[in-house]
Amino acid sequence: MATLLDGKALSEQLGPALRARVAALARPPGLAVIQVGADPASSVYVGSKRKRAERLGFHQRSLSLPADASQAELLALVAELNADPAVDGILVQLPLPGHLDSTAILDAIDPDKDVDGFHPVNVGLLSQGRPRFVACTPLGCMKLLEHAGIKLAGLDAVVVGRSNIVGRPMAMLLEKANATVTLCHSRTRDLPAVVRRADLVVAAIGQPGFVRGDWLKDGAVVVDVGINRLPDGRLVGDVDYDAALPRCAAITPVPGGVGPMTITMLMHNTVDSSERRQARA
Ligand code: GUN
Numbered sequence: 656m657a658t659l660l661d662g663k664a665l666s667e668q669l670g671p672a673l674r675a676r677v678a679a680l681a682r683p684p685g686l687a688v689i690q691v692g693a694d695p696a697s698s699v700y701v702g703s704k705r706k707r708a709e710r711l712g713f714h715q716r717s718l719s720l721p722a723d724a725s726q727a728e729l730l731a732l733v734a735e736l737n738a739d740p741a742v743d744g745i746l747v748q749l750p751l752p753g754h755l756d757s758t759a760i761l762d763a764i765d766p767d768k769d770v771d772g773f774h775p776v777n778v779g780l781l782s783q784g785r786p787r788f789v790a791c792t793p794l795g796c797m798k799l800l801e802h803a804g805i806k807l808a809g810l811d812a813v814v815v816g817r818s819n820i821v822g823r824p825m826a827m828l829l830e831k832a833n834a835t836v837t838l839c840h841s842r843t844r845d846l847p848a849v850v851r852r853a854d855l856v857v858a859a860i861g862q863p864g865f866v867r868g869d870w871l872k873d874g875a876v877v878v879d880v881g882i883n884r885l886p887d888g889r890l891v892g893d894v895d896y897d898a899a900l901p902r903c904a905a906i907t908p909v910p911g912g913v914g915p916m917t918i919t920m921l922m923h924n925t926v927d928s929s930e931r932r933q934a935r936a
Contacts, residue, residue, distance in 0.1 A: 658905040660799045660878070662916040669798075669919055670711075676926050677712045684929035685714040685742040686770070686921075689732060691755065692722030696884075697748050704746070707918050713925065714741055722752050729755060730763055737765040743932050744770035744925040749820065767932065770924040773819065781827050788924055793825035795916025796857060796878050796907075797832070803905060805855075805876055808833035813850050815839045815866065815893075816859035821880050825857050846870075858893035868898025877906040880913050 677684060686708050690701045701717065708715040718732060729747075736745045745768045751757045766776040772788040780787050800807065812834040816822040826838040839849055850856055850870040858866045859880035871877065881893030892909030899906055907913050 657900050657903045658803060660803055660905055660907040660912055662795065662799055662907060662913055662919075663911045665799060665802055666915040666919040668802075669923075673919075673922055673926055674711055676930065680929060680933055682741070682929075682933065683712055683714045684744070684925045685716070685739075686744045686746070686925045687716040687718060687736045687739075687742050688746045688748065689718045689720065689729070689736075690748045691720045691724050691729065692752050693719075694750070697750075701748050703918055704921060707922055708925070711922055713922075716742070724752075724755075726755055726759070729760055733760065733763045737763075737768065740936075742768060743929040744768055744921075746771050746921065768928060770921060770928055772824065772924070778819070778824070781824060784831055786828075786831075788928070789828065789920075790820060790824040791920035791924065792821050792859075792880060792913060792917045793828050794920040794923075795913055796825060796880065797828050798920065799878070799907065799913070799916055800855075800876070805905065807855070810834045810854040811837070811852055812855040812857070813837045813839060813853035814857045814859065815846070815850070816861070816880075818859060821859040822857075825859065829855070829857075856894075860893045862893060863891045864893070864895040866894040866899070868895050868900075868902055871899055871902045873902055874904045875902065877903045878913065879907050879909050882909060882914055 688701055688704055705715055705717050736742050745764050761773045764774055766774045769777050769788050772790040777788045781789055812829045814822050814826045817838055817840045826836045830836045839846055847870040851872055855876045857878045863883040877894055877899055879892035879894040883891050890910050
């Protein structure tokens with residue numbers, strides 16, 4: 656029977672150590688979360704981040720801009736938060752409405768407050784193997800694998816999806832952990848055959864049940880980053896879970912796998928940032 660990589664349980668397990676680090680600081684870590692518009696999925700994620708930050712004793716600021724906010728307004732808000740000494744972390748919830756230039760906005764965040772790890776400086780540091788802020792979802796996947804005692808060195812790892820938020824940084828982290836990494840995408844030839852060679856599969860495509868059970872090698876480890884809502888309201892991942900379960904050695908459930916770890920890693924990055932910034936002050 657497959658081991659469940661339980662992100663909810665691991666998040667709870669990591670809570671006390673984070674809380675102790677918060678308590679040791681002279682001032683609480685400050686996290687600012689910006690949401691533009693009211694996309695329902697984004698509202699759920701932002702609400703979870705806010706609640707977790709409050710429970711950990713952070714100084715938490717939720718900033719909402721209307722869906723028709725201008726690029727200049729959003730850039731002005733980012734500049735204000737960059738200059739605010741009580742703010743250690745700035746997160747702009749993605750996706751932004753189509754009229755906004757997301758890249759320019761993410762580039763405007765002070766790299767020292769970039770707890771999402773999306774700024775080119777932080778992506779560059781990760782690509783050179785000297786990470787500072789690492790994107791929360793891939794970092795959470797790595798922590799799940801580490802806590803399950805899965806040894807990555809020498810494994811054939813296949814990452815499906817090359818987004819800046821998940822696939823690309825995930826590939827870099829796995830390579831840093833000495834896995835042999837293949838990064839697949841919509842133009843990959845014979846994806847099922849590539850996945851079938853994998854000891855470790857990370858699915859980050861955003862399509863329900865995209866990775867079929869019969870694509871998996873027996874005994875593979877499966878990390879499912881997808882969170883897709885079906886018309887009947889159920890949340891499912893990018894992997895056909897029921898078909899994958901009997902074949903794999905370990906798998907992340909959806910919900911309760913990667914999702915909670917993303918939020919925990921955001922808290923972790925914010926505490927790191929606050930410790931660094933307060934040590935410098
Ligand atoms: N939207 C989906 N995932 C993320 C994330 O990790 N950070 C931000 N800012 N937006 C997201």
